[in-house]
Amino acid sequence: MAIVVQKFGGTSVATPDLVRRAAGRAIRAKQAGNSVAVVVSARGQTTDDLLDLAYEITDRPNPRELDQLVSTGEQISIALVAMAIHAAGHGAISLTGGQVGLVTDAVHTKARIQHVNAQRIHDEFAKGNIVIIAGFQGVDANQNVTTLGRGGSDTTAVALAAALKADVCEIYTDVDGVFTADPRLVPTARKLDEITYEEMLELASLGAGVLHSRAVEFGKKYHIPIHVRSSLTENPGTMIVEEVSRMETITVRGAALVRDLAKVTIRGVPDQPGVAARIFHAIAAANVVVDDIIQNVSRQGAADVSFTVAKDELATAMDTSRQIAQELGAGDVVADDKVSKVSVVGIGMRSHTGVAQRMFKALAEAGVNIQMISTSEIKISCIIDSASADKALRVVHDAFGLGIG
Amino acid sequence: MAIVVQKFGGTSVATPDLVRRAAGRAIRAKQAGNSVAVVVSARGQTTDDLLDLAYEITDRPNPRELDQLVSTGEQISIALVAMAIHAAGHGAISLTGGQVGLVTDAVHTKARIQHVNAQRIHDEFAKGNIVIIAGFQGVDANQNVTTLGRGGSDTTAVALAAALKADVCEIYTDVDGVFTADPRLVPTARKLDEITYEEMLELASLGAGVLHSRAVEFGKKYHIPIHVRSSLTENPGTMIVEEVSRMETITVRGAALVRDLAKVTIRGVPDQPGVAARIFHAIAAANVVVDDIIQNVSRQGAADVSFTVAKDELATAMDTSRQIAQELGAGDVVADDKVSKVSVVGIGMRSHTGVAQRMFKALAEAGVNIQMISTSEIKISCIIDSASADKALRVVHDAFGLGIG
Numbered sequence: 001m002a003i004v005v006q007k008f009g010g011t012s013v014a015t016p017d018l019v020r021r022a023a024g025r026a027i028r029a030k031q032a033g034n035s036v037a038v039v040v041s042a043r044g045q046t047t048d049d050l051l052d053l054a055y056e057i058t059d060r061p062n063p064r065e066l067d068q069l070v071s072t073g074e075q076i077s078i079a080l081v082a083m084a085i086h087a088a089g090h091g092a093i094s095l096t097g098g099q100v101g102l103v104t105d106a107v108h109t110k111a112r113i114q115h116v117n118a119q120r121i122h123d124e125f126a127k128g129n130i131v132i133i134a135g136f137q138g139v140d141a142n143q144n145v146t147t148l149g150r151g152g153s154d155t156t157a158v159a160l161a162a163a164l165k166a167d168v169c170e171i172y173t174d175v176d177g178v179f180t181a182d183p184r185l186v187p188t189a190r191k192l193d194e195i196t197y198e199e200m201l202e203l204a205s206l207g208a209g210v211l212h213s214r215a216v217e218f219g220k221k222y223h224i225p226i227h228v229r230s231s232l233t234e235n236p237g238t239m240i241v242e243e244v245s246r247m248e249t250i251t252v253r254g255a256a257l258v259r260d261l262a263k264v265t266i267r268g269v270p271d272q273p274g275v276a277a278r279i280f281h282a283i284a285a286a287n288v289v290v291d292d293i294i295q296n297v298s299r300q301g302a303a304d305v306s307f308t309v310a311k312d313e314l315a316t317a318m319d320t321s322r323q324i325a326q327e328l329g330a331g332d333v334v335a336d337d338k339v340s341k342v343s344v345v346g347i348g349m350r351s352h353t354g355v356a357q358r359m360f361k362a363l364a365e366a367g368v369n370i371q372m373i374s375t376s377e378i379k380i381s382c383i384i385d386s387a388s389a390d391k392a393l394r395v396v397h398d399a400f401g402l403g404i405g
Numbered sequence: 406m407a408i409v410v411q412k413f414g415g416t417s418v419a420t421p422d423l424v425r426r427a428a429g430r431a432i433r434a435k436q437a438g439n440s441v442a443v444v445v446s447a448r449g450q451t452t453d454d455l456l457d458l459a460y461e462i463t464d465r466p467n468p469r470e471l472d473q474l475v476s477t478g479e480q481i482s483i484a485l486v487a488m489a490i491h492a493a494g495h496g497a498i499s500l501t502g503g504q505v506g507l508v509t510d511a512v513h514t515k516a517r518i519q520h521v522n523a524q525r526i527h528d529e530f531a532k533g534n535i536v537i538i539a540g541f542q543g544v545d546a547n548q549n550v551t552t553l554g555r556g557g558s559d560t561t562a563v564a565l566a567a568a569l570k571a572d573v574c575e576i577y578t579d580v581d582g583v584f585t586a587d588p589r590l591v592p593t594a595r596k597l598d599e600i601t602y603e604e605m606l607e608l609a610s611l612g613a614g615v616l617h618s619r620a621v622e623f624g625k626k627y628h629i630p631i632h633v634r635s636s637l638t639e640n641p642g643t644m645i646v647e648e649v650s651r652m653e654t655i656t657v658r659g660a661a662l663v664r665d666l667a668k669v670t671i672r673g674v675p676d677q678p679g680v681a682a683r684i685f686h687a688i689a690a691a692n693v694v695v696d697d698i699i700q701n702v703s704r705q706g707a708a709d710v711s712f713t714v715a716k717d718e719l720a721t722a723m724d725t726s727r728q729i730a731q732e733l734g735a736g737d738v739v740a741d742d743k744v745s746k747v748s749v750v751g752i753g754m755r756s757h758t759g760v761a762q763r764m765f766k767a768l769a770e771a772g773v774n775i776q777m778i779s780t781s782e783i784k785i786s787c788i789i790d791s792a793s794a795d796k797a798l799r800v801v802h803d804a805f806g807l808g809i810g
Contacts, residue, residue, distance in 0.1 A: 016461040050481070056421040057485050058492035065491065068499050069484035072477035076455070079474035080462050086470065087463035094473050098503065099548050143504050 002167040003125075004029050007039040007135065007157035012172050012231040013077050014044035022231065023084035023092075025172070026130050030090065035125040037164060039135045039157040040081055042073025063108035067137070067147045071097070074134035074153070082132045091129040095120070097137035098145065102156065104138035110149035111138060113156075116163035133160060151212020158215045162222035169219065170227045171211060177228050177237030178203070178210055180402035181255045186394050188403030191237070192253065194244040199253045202345040202379045206256035216240065244347075251355055252346035252400040257393045259386060261291060262314040263339045263371065264321050265306040268331030269295075279305060279324050286320040288313045292341070292374040292383065302331075306372060308383060311337055339371065340389035342396055343381040356380050362399035368392045408530075408571040409434050412444040412540065412562035417577050417636040418482050419449035427577070427636070428489035428497075431535050435495065440530040442569060444540045444562040445486055447478025468513035472542070472552045476502065479539035479558070487537045496534040500525070502542035503550065507561065509543035515554035516543060518561075521568035538565060556617020563620045567627035574624065575632045576616060582633050582642030583608070583615055585807035586660045591799050593808030596642070597658065599649040604658045607750040607784045611661035621645065649752075656753035656760055657805040662798045663746040664791060666696060667719040668776065669726050670711040673736030674700075684710060684729050691725040693718045697746070697779040697788065707736075711777060713788060716742055744776060745794035747801055748786040761785050767804035773797045 006029065008022045022038070029036045042050075050070045054061040061069075078094035085092035101117025124131045135153025138146050148155055154171060161169035175183075176191050178200065183189040195203075197220035204213040210228055219226045219240060229237025244250070269275055276295065283290055291308040309317045314337055321333045342363075349355050356373075359380055363370060368391065372383035384392050397403060411434065413427045427443070434441045447455075455475045459466040466474075483499035490497035506522025529536045540558025543551050553560055559576060566574035581596050583605065588594040600608075602625035609618035616633055624631045624645060634642025649655070674680055681700065688695055696713040714722045719742055726738045747768075754760050761778075764785055768775060773796065777788035789797050802808060 019462055053481065053485060054488060057424055057488045060492070061488045062491040062497075065484045065487045065497075065499055068487070068501075069481060072480050075477050075480075076458065076474060079470045080458060082470045082473070083459060083462045083466045086467040087465070092467075092470075094470055096473075 002034045003037070003164050004034040005037045005039065005157055005161040005164065005166045005169045007153060007169070007171045008041065008081075008231060009153065009173055010041040010044055010046070011174050013040055013081060019080050020084045022172070023081055023088060025231075026081075027085060027088060027090050030130055037121055037131045037133060037160055037166070038081060039133050039153055039160060040074060040077040041135045041153040042070070043077050046073040046076065064144055067108045067145045071134070071137040071145045071147060074136055078132045078134050085130055085132070091127065092132055093124050093129045094132040094134075096134045098139040098143060100133050102138040102159075104140055104146045104148070106140040106142075106144065106146065108144075108146055111140070111146035113138060113148070113159045116159055118163040121160070121164060151214055154212045154215035155218060158218040158222075158224055158226060161224045162218060166224065168225050168227050170229060171215075172229060172231035173210060174231065175210060176230045176233070176235060178240075179254070181393055181397045182257065185257065185390055186255075186397050186403070189397065190402065190404050193236070194239045194241055195253055196242065196244055196347050197240055198378055199345050199347055200240050202343075202376070203254055203256050206258055206341070206343045206345065206379070206381070211240075250346060251348035251352040252344045252402065253348075254346070255342065255344050255393055255397040255400070255402060257343075257389055258341040259389060260311040261308045261339045261341055261383070262311045262317070262335060262337040263306055263308050263383065264314070264317050265304055265334050266321055266325050266330050267304050267334070268302040269305050269325075270328060270330065271301050271303050275328060276305065278328065279321070280307075282320050282324045283307075283317060286316050288317045288320065292372060292381065294372045294374065308339065308341070308372070338386040339383050340386045340392075341381050341383050342389065342392040343379055344396055344400060345379045347378050349378050349380075358399055359396055362395045363392060366391055366395040368395070407439045407573075408442070408569050409439045410442045410444065410562050410566040410569065410571045410574045412558060412574070412576045413446065413486075413636060414558065414578055415446040415449055415451070416579050418445055418486060424485050425489045428486055428493060430577070430636075431486075432490060432493060432495050435535055442526055442536045442538060442565055442571070443486060444538050444558055444565060445479060445482040446540045446558040447475070448482050451478040451481065469549055472513045472550045476539070476542040476550045476552060479541055483537040483539050490535055490537070496532065497537055498529050498534045499537040499539070501539045503544040503548060505538050507543040507564075509545055509551045509553070511545040511547075511549065511551065513551055516545070516551035518543060518553070518564045521564055523568040526565070526569060556619055559617045559620035560623060563623040563627075563629055563631060566629045567623060571629065573630050573632055575634060576620075577634060577636035578615060579636065580615060581635045581638070581640060583645075584659070586798055586802045587662065590662065590795055591660070591802045591808070594802065595807065595809050598641070599644045599646055600658055601647065601649055601752050602645055603783055604750050604752055605645050607748075607781070608659055608661050611663055611746070611748045611750065611784070611786070616645075655751060656757040657749045657751035657807065658753075659750055660798055660802040660805070660807060661748050661750065662794055663748075664794055665716040666713045666744045666746055666788070667716045667722070667740060667742040668711055668713050668744045668788065669719070669722050670709055670739050671726055671730050671735050672709050672739070673707040674710050674730075675733060675735065676706050676708050680733060681710065683733065684726070685712075687725050687729045688712075688722060691721050693722045693725065697777060697786065699777045699779070713744065713746070713777070743791040744788050745791045745797075746786050746788050747794065747797040748784055749801055749805060750784045752783050754783050754785075763804055764801055767800045768797055771796055771800040773800070
């Protein structure tokens with residue numbers, strides 16, 4: 001008998017009909033002979049509503065109490081899904097993070113999973129129950145409720161799949177799977193049947209929002225096949241796996257776009273050892289997350305250092321950069337708040353050459369100027385002007401023959 | 406250092422301002438040198454909203470899942486109250502029924518408390534924390550969430566007070582205390598400074614809704630002084646205690662009215678042993694709760710048996726009565742759906758005579774016909790026509806000099 005973990009996001013349980021639909025899907029998986037565990041997020045706007053309640057009381061809610069509060073959102077969802085399964089004549093039991101023994105560290109609002117009590121779920125499987133588990137939440141060693149932060153329910157689902165040694169972890173969402181590019185921007189984008197964990201990790205960090213990278217990391221670490229698929233259809237989605245069949249023949253799996261970046265350039269930075277460390281230590285100390293960094297060739301003992309940040313962190317990044325520039329005796333600090341990043345990702349790049357050239361040529365032919373370039377073993381990213389962002393994504397996507405037809 | 410338990414009902418935490426007000430009261434009790442535990446109910450309409458969600462899914466929600474669902478209402482309240490205390494610069498921690506170790510039997514939606522882990526709360530007191538505890542809920546031996554049924558938060562508060570050996574259990578409500586009669590019906594009604602547990606139990610079962618009888622039973626059993634008082638003022642309310650000072654001089658403590666009763670009479674019931682047992686076994690088997698029973702003197706080997714039920718159970722009671730009347734060879738079954746019950750309660754009745762006579766005389770002088778009479782050691786109740794109910798309560802209240810002036 002196979003073990004299946006299904007995860008339904010907040011939009012997939014937002015109405016009574018959708019709750020019944022999710023329940024029906026779990027029942028069908030059970031009737032097909034599987035043991036079924038279902039992870040559910042808070043419904044629709046519930047989490048936002050709960051946060052509003054907190055901020056009506058205080059601007060800075062105590063983090064432990066915030067977790068105690070928002071965790072009720074998933075508890076409501078699991079009770080409703082379990083009721084819907086009961087109402088359809090099947091056995092089900094809902095379990096909160098505490099009840100299922102999902103133990104985390106004590107870092108409220110962004111806890112990390114330490115242990116999952118799989119036995120509790122296996123016991124319920126043995127009774128014939130579908131087990132409905134609250135996503136996003138756990139308890140610390142003292143039974144304080146914790147939450148896992150962004151993408152938490154995906155992480156819960158994959159961690160449970162790992163603890164249960166599940167055959168598959170199905171992530172139900174409102175899109176059909178993982179695409180070669182965002183289909184809203186690239187009409188020819190094609191749904192992928194398979195993608196590797198590493199490619200998915202790169203894409204997730206490059207703005208492909210379909211699955212949180214922490215969940216993918218878990219899947220990769222514990223070898224859990226993850227099936228990203230639509231909650232609205234029966235069509236197969238995208239399998240995230242260790243190795244994709246005929247992997248060698250495909251160099252680029254997908255293209256992605258991150259908008260709303262800003263670029264900071266510190267001019268005339270003295271070309272001495274330790275200078276970059278000082279700059280980025282200061283930026284990190286200001287809690288600004290740096291995306292890409294580029295330092296060009298030194299001229300007369302000084303270099304220009306550029307980096308990108310999320311646009312809403314630009315003001316802090318500029319303040320910090322001006323201060324450190326002064327300390328270092330560097331020149332001006334200039335900003336560009338209209339840059340975007342277009343990337344291609346593919347595990348086949350490891351053994352293929354010419355990928356970068358093909359990308360640069362496509363951008364050049366479309367008249368898109370490349371401001372910065374960064375690469376990893378399986379990714380090439382170019383920082384470009386935001387005005388050309390959509391066009392850049394389309395031409396890169398097409399240049400690698402990713403689309404339909 | 407004294408230990409104080411405070412309980413706030415749903416209306417006392419319904420808005421952010423009220424949450425802050427409840428928090429302020431707990432802080433003042435702490436600053437006065439007490440260890441403070443606060444029991445909170447679900448806010449305003451939260452429980453009803455959660456029940457609506459359940460009934461949108463199914464007409465008959467699974468009881469375990471219903472408890473899992475509705476228990477989130479109190480969890481939201483305790484997190485908000487704890488946040489408000491933190492925001493005011495004091496230490497607080499919220500605990501669900503599960504976290505505080507309030508263990509019940511496994512009877513979902515109407516569980517009974519079996520054990521409370523006082524040590525967990527004492528540990529938090531030792532850290533200087535105000536402890537905010539979810540009312541109405543517990544867990545069974547397998548960590549399934551249970552709820553205590555009607556009046557559950559009052560019961561939680563008094564049970565915690567018992568487990569903590571608290572010096573007082575303060576029940577905050579939207580009235581000033583326990584009155585000699587419902588002040589909306591009897592303008593001269595007076596707030597009582599003290600009342601005994603036994604009197605409060607009788608009044609609670611006779612429709613004085615200020616405190617649930619299960620909570621009073623707990624207080625009586627564990628000798629917990631209960632202070633029923635207003636959440637809107639600083640005025641002292643009513644102390645519920647073992648013995649009231651100068652108790653002997655007061656015969657009647659209060660008067661109460663239950664409306665919306667219905668009376669069923671089975672005529673010509675054979676006057677044989679076991680007949681009443683058969684009638685009321687059948688009624689109980691139909692899940693109808695019988696209030697008072699009267700059987701008059703036998704004439705020619707047959708008697709009339711009357712009993713009262715809640716008006717909304719009349720149809721079931723009639724159906725069952727007609728069937729059992731046929732089986733017994735009794736006569737007609739007739740109903741009166743416009744009866745009410747007026748009662749006087751007082752522990753002093755035990756040693757005083759003439760209470761019944763004074764009550765009957767007051768009703769007679771007011772032209773109110775008495776249809777049935779029932780008594781206990783500390784109570785006399787009369788079933789009367791509903792049209793005279795308000796007048797009956799007033800004249801009885803005044804006949805015993807209970808009012809102001």
